Amino acid sequence: MTRLLLVNPNTNTRTTALMAAIAQRAAPAGVTVEGTTAATGAPLLDDPAKLAEGALAVRALVGATDLSAYAGVVVAAFGDPGLAESRAATAVPLTGIAEAAMAEAAALGRFVIVTTTGLLKPSIDARVAEYGHGARHAGTFLTPGDAATLMTDPARLEAALEETARRALVETGADAIIIGGGPLAAVAEALRPRFAVPIIEPVPAAVRLALSRAITPA
Structure with missing residues (x-):
């Protein structure tokens, strides 16, 4: 049995359960995904200060966890907080x-x-450049209004993301759409059949990449 650990960098255990369930559905037979939640920080990483808190929480969690039984770890927030720093702390x-x-x-x-998360647009765009995708990035598009308020109304959240995605396609003619956010995983899943271009769901994408990198635990 191959085990992956999904780390939620925010403190919302319901979000952890949602993302872990989506990750498990994306995993092939013989792979188990387990979720764990940051012990400190914020329930939603929607500004740079909270993203930085999430990075610290990820580093602390990875450093304090025995990862020897896991083939890989998924950091499940769209800013990838603590990812680069935590890689230095473990062979997994x-x-x-x-x-x-x-x-x-x-x-x-x-x-x-x-x-x-409009306040995180600079951080997201910086990640695009860091990962070498600047030439193919047609833009980061934001839903209107406050992210935390929008997250409290699932129907409104889904409608806002769909409307924004359709506007992005009209303006750019892009070949693919990323729904950028770990807590948005369920909406990304729901929107996928409504678009002619691929909707990239970050959590399932991470499962696939993690398994391609997986090690065999001792």
């Missing part, structure tokens, strides 16, 4: 959901990112 491969989603989208051509 770490994969970020933004890293994985951007790689899949870039392989398809030009892509857009649709997300709710």
Whole structure:
């Protein structure tokens, strides 16, 4: 049995359960995904300060966890907080959901990112450049209004993301759309059949990339 550990860098255990369930559905037979939640920080990483707290929480969690039974670790927040730093602390491969989603989208051509966290746009765009996808990034598009408020109304959240994704396609003619956010995993899953271009779901993308990097635990 191959085990992956999904690390939620925010403190919302319901979000952890949702993302772990989606990751498990994306995993092939014989792979088990287990979720764990940051012990400190914020329930939603929607600004740079909270993203930085999430990075610290990921580093602390990875450093304090015996990872010898896992073939890989998924960092499940779209800013990939703590990913680079935590890689130095363990031999177990770490994969970020933004890293994985951007790689899949870039392989398809030009892509857009649709997300709710406007204050994190500079961080997201910096990740695009860091991962080498700047030439294929057609833009980061934001839903209107406050992200935290939008997250409290699932129907409104889904409608806002769909509307923004359709606007992004009209403006850019992109070949793929990333729904940028770990807590947005369920909406990404729901939107996929409604679009003619691929909707890239970051959590399943991370499972696929993590398994391609997986090691055999001792």
